[in-house]
Amino acid sequence: xxxxSGHIRAHDERGQxxxxxxxxxxxxxxxxxxxxxxxIWDLTxxxxxxxxxxxxxxxxxxxxxxxxxxxxxxxxxxxxHRLNTPLATQKTIGSYHASREQLRMxxxxxxxxxKHPDVAGPQDLRQRHVxxxxxxxxxxxxxxxxxxxxxxxxxxxxxxxQTVWSYLLPIKALDVFRERLSSPLPFSPYDGNxxxxxxxAGETSEENTTEPLPxxxxxxLIDCARRYLEHYAPTVLAMRMEMHAFWDDGRADxxxxxxxxxxxxxxxxxxxxxxxxxxxxxxxxxxAISSPPASS
Numbered sequence: 001x002x003x004x005s006g007h008i009r010a011h012d013e014r015g016q017x018x019x020x021x022x023x024x025x026x027x028x029x030x031x032x033x034x035x036x037x038x039x040i041w042d043l044t045x046x047x048x049x050x051x052x053x054x055x056x057x058x059x060x061x062x063x064x065x066x067x068x069x070x071x072x073x074x075x076x077x078x079x080x081h082r083l084n085t086p087l088a089t090q091k092t093i094g095s096y097h098a099s100r101e102q103l104r105m106x107x108x109x110x111x112x113x114x115k116h117p118d119v120a121g122p123q124d125l126r127q128r129h130v131x132x133x134x135x136x137x138x139x140x141x142x143x144x145x146x147x148x149x150x151x152x153x154x155x156x157x158x159x160x161x162q163t164v165w166s167y168l169l170p171i172k173a174l175d176v177f178r179e180r181l182s183s184p185l186p187f188s189p190y191d192g193n194x195x196x197x198x199x200x201a202g203e204t205s206e207e208n209t210t211e212p213l214p215x216x217x218x219x220x221l222i223d224c225a226r227r228y229l230e231h232y233a234p235t236v237l238a239m240r241m242e243m244h245a246f247w248d249d250g251r252a253d254x255x256x257x258x259x260x261x262x263x264x265x266x267x268x269x270x271x272x273x274x275x276x277x278x279x280x281x282x283x284x285x286x287x288a289i290s291s292p293p294a295s296s
Contacts, residue, residue, distance in 0.1 A: 011032065017079065018082075018258045019036045019081075020036065021034040021035065021037035021078045022035050022036070022037070023080070025035075025038075025041050025043065025080070025083070026043070026046060026083055026095075027073050028084075029045075031266055032046070034046065035063055036076065036080060039060070039061045039062050039065060040058060040060050041058070041059040041061070041079075042057075043056050043057040043059065043095035043098070043099070044095075046094075046095045047094070048096045056096060056099060057095045057096055057099050058099070059079065059099050059102050061075070061076060062104065062107065064109065067109070067113070068112075068113075070120040070121030070122075070124075071109055071121055071122065073094060073182060073183065074121075074122050074174070074181055074182070074183050074184075075102070077104055077177075077180070077181050078105075078170070078173055078174060078177055079098055080102070081177045081181075082098055082101065082173060083095070083098050083179055085177070085180065087176065087177075089176070090173075090176050090177075090180075091132065094169060097121075099171060101170055101173070102170075104166065104167050104169065104170050105170040107146065107167065108133060108167070108170060108171065108180060108281060110146050111133055111136065111146045112129070112248065114146050115132070115136075116129055122174070122181075122183050122184070122185050122186075123183060123186055124184070124218065125185060125187075126186075126187065126287065127179070127187055127189060127190070128232045130168075130171055130189045130190070130194075131190075133171075134164065134168060134199075137158055137159055137163075137164045137167050137168070138164055157192075160201075161196075161199045161200035161201035162196075162201040164199055164201070165196045165199050165201040166195065168199070171189055171194070172194050172195075172206075175188050175194065176190065176191055191292045201229050214249065229276070
């Protein structure tokens with residue numbers, strides 16, 4: 001009963017306009033500590049890439065809350081929906097990419113602080129700001145860089161279209177999820193035409209869509225591998241040595257030696273004999289059909 005109720009609750013939350021303070025960070029993982037209202041979302045357990053630093057999947061909202069309070073609610077709502085709410089044209093993203101997307105959002109907010117400090121929240125943002133940010137991404141030099149915690153620093157004088165698109169993705173997401181945000185943008189960037197194609201970038205996905213193997217499957221594979229190494233390997237190696245000894249001491253009576261063993265086996269195999277017999281019968285049948293009848 002409780003499990004069924006939890007399933008219904010999760011299904012209902014997927015359709016709600018905005019998460020509430022006690023919403024799980026990930027609906028599919030309600031066991032994670034922390035809720036929507038928390039200022040640190042630790043998603044480390046949900047990322048299957050063991051080579052990444054743990055901090056890379058920990059989203060810290062304190063910087064946004066302290067320096068951009070007008071953006072805090074919409075940033076958290078957007079991130080939550082990106083993790084939990086699939087749309088007809090937008091799939092959910094993984095923990096790692098949600099974390100990276102928030103770093104790119106911080107870069108945009110830091111740029112607004114420097115270039116347009118009057119933009120205190122999403123209601124103050126306009127198309128001219130988005131376009132100016134795009135031009136800055138494409139052309140700014142290292143001296144014009146805006147530092148942001150955890151973000152890369154420009155080292156060249158140009159930026160690839162794919163990189164520009166990745167930094168504009170949070171703004172695109174604000175438009176895509178506008179109906180589910182408590183304080184949506186008052187406009188649609190580029191009249192709804194902000195796409196990778198418009199920027200000259202390919203519509204590629206950053207997500208690794210291959211699902212990790214379940215623990216039970218991995219455990220079974222490891223057991224089988226160990227069984228081969230510990231039990232079967234000595235027998236297999238001994239058989240291989242015996243086979244080579246059989247060839248080398250002259251007991252293998254093949255006309256052309258062991259180098260032609262495989263062709264000899266193929267010629268002698270029942271399958272090949274059957275195939276040759278079928279070809280012979282087919283040739284005879286075709287000849288009989290094509291030959292004119294003998295005159296009487």
